Amino acid sequence: MTSPFIAVPALPADADPREATGRPVRWGVVATGSIAATVTADLALLPDAVLQAVSSRDAGRAQAFAEQFGFASWYADGDGGTGLDQLLADPEVEAVYVATPHAQHAAVVRAALTAGKHVLCEKPLTINAREAREVAELARDRGLFLMEAVWTRFLPAFQRAMAIAASGEIGTVQWVAAEVGFPAPADPTARIWARADGGGSLLDLAVYPLLWAWGTLGRPAEVTAVGTLNGEGVDAQAALSLQWPTCAQAQLTTSLLARSPHTALVCGTDGWIRTTGEHAVYRPTRLDVQAGEGPLRTEEFPLIGSGYPWELREATRCIQAGLTESPTMPVADTVATMELLDGVRRQLGVSYPNDEV
Numbered sequence: 001m002t003s004p005f006i007a008v009p010a011l012p013a014d015a016d017p018r019e020a021t022g023r024p025v026r027w028g029v030v031a032t033g034s035i036a037a038t039v040t041a042d043l044a045l046l047p048d049a050v051l052q053a054v055s056s057r058d059a060g061r062a063q064a065f066a067e068q069f070g071f072a073s074w075y076a077d078g079d080g081g082t083g084l085d086q087l088l089a090d091p092e093v094e095a096v097y098v099a100t101p102h103a104q105h106a107a108v109v110r111a112a113l114t115a116g117k118h119v120l121c122e123k124p125l126t127i128n129a130r131e132a133r134e135v136a137e138l139a140r141d142r143g144l145f146l147m148e149a150v151w152t153r154f155l156p157a158f159q160r161a162m163a164i165a166a167s168g169e170i171g172t173v174q175w176v177a178a179e180v181g182f183p184a185p186a187d188p189t190a191r192i193w194a195r196a197d198g199g200g201s202l203l204d205l206a207v208y209p210l211l212w213a214w215g216t217l218g219r220p221a222e223v224t225a226v227g228t229l230n231g232e233g234v235d236a237q238a239a240l241s242l243q244w245p246t247c248a249q250a251q252l253t254t255s256l257l258a259r260s261p262h263t264a265l266v267c268g269t270d271g272w273i274r275t276t277g278e279h280a281v282y283r284p285t286r287l288d289v290q291a292g293e294g295p296l297r298t299e300e301f302p303l304i305g306s307g308y309p310w311e312l313r314e315a316t317r318c319i320q321a322g323l324t325e326s327p328t329m330p331v332a333d334t335v336a337t338m339e340l341l342d343g344v345r346r347q348l349g350v351s352y353p354n355d356e357v
């Protein structure tokens with residue numbers, strides 16, 4: 001049995017995500033920052049992904065990025081308009097990958113959909129649920145593909161953990177504990193701390209521990225949270241307690257202050273599943289499974305590239321098949337997650353300029 005809460009990807013778990021699933025899809029990449037480079041390197045591993053164009057606010061960065069990865073075109077802010085507008089006006093670009101800070105996501109996604117492009121956008125899709133519902137409606141109206149880049153959903157180890165939990169091998173899931181923490185750079189202007197950029201631990205990180213709880217127990221009925229805010233009013237740490245009507249519970253922690261082991265633990269009435277190791281909560285490659293009184297079992301999973309080829313395969317496959325959403329990462333799940341995070345932010349007293357309408 002598989003998770004009733006997260007659909008299994010179309011690609012079989014042991015298939016290589018680098019294998020083409022159809023015609024070439026011509027991608028435009030928006031921004032040249034850290035994750036843009038990591039994901040573009042993985043996109044280049046897909047033979048049916050064409051690196052068509054990249055846009056930046058800065059010509060030097062756009063050109064260097066284009067040369068590094070072999071994009072056909074690059075665009076930057078200048079006399080011809082913004083790099084983004086020029087990329088969106090390029091008829092050769094049919095899908096865009098958005099890798100700007102969160103606060104710009106909604107505006108960039110809206111512009112891309114309006115220009116007729118399919119969209120894969122970094123997490124969080126938007127700053128709040130209102131923005132998420134707006135872009136979801138626009139994508140539906142235009143008949144275009146839209147997906148939040150929650151890559152962990154597509155990783156074989158995560159999917160396997162969901163299948164084990166759903167199979168009953170560890171009994172009925174009663175408790176999930178998951179955490180992600182790293183000491184963010186002290187630079188107060190870094191996007192991760194900046195209120196204007198949607199900074200804070202929640203919007204950057206909560207999606208990952210939440211996945212383990214959501215995937216095994218579904219949407220929680222109640223969420224209570226405590227957090228520590230910095231001088232700008234963004235959360236440096238947050239702890240979430242989730243409750244389900246079945247009595248199941250989860251404790252999730254995100255931190256920009258502490259270096260943590262990135263563990264996810266799913267406990268049932270007859271055993272548990274744990275993932276540990278560097279980046280395990282978002283890039284698991286190993287599961288420890290304790291079922292009943294039996295021996296501890298360890299399952300290992302290969303990593304390809306930096307782990308993004310699976311989500312890139314899904315976005316590419318969906319676009320090739322004319323789908324407007326991924327069944328494994330549906331837009332409704334993104335909206336529901338943003339609603340949950342909106343509620344947590346209200347409890348913590350964290351608000352952003354995007355919240356003001």
Ligand SMILES: NC(=O)c1ccc[n+]([C@@H]2O[C@H](COP(=O)([O-])OP(=O)(O)OC[C@H]3O[C@@H](n4cnc5c(N)ncnc54)[C@H](OP(=O)(O)O)[C@@H]3O)[C@@H](O)[C@H]2O)c1
Nearest residue numbers: 031032033034035036056057061099100101102122123124
């Ligand atoms: N899926 C993952 O594993 C993962 C990992 C890290 C981050 N992310 C997500 O990806 C997004 C970007 O994160 P990042 O770590 O790559 O950030 P980053 O290194 O700061 O890069 C962001 C880029 O966005 C562009 N940009 C456009 N408007 C901007 C503005 N007003 N202020 C600053 N930069 C602006 C800049 O590129 P130009 O100068 O070229 O315009 C900048 O380099 C975030 O939403 C984050 O949550 C996802």
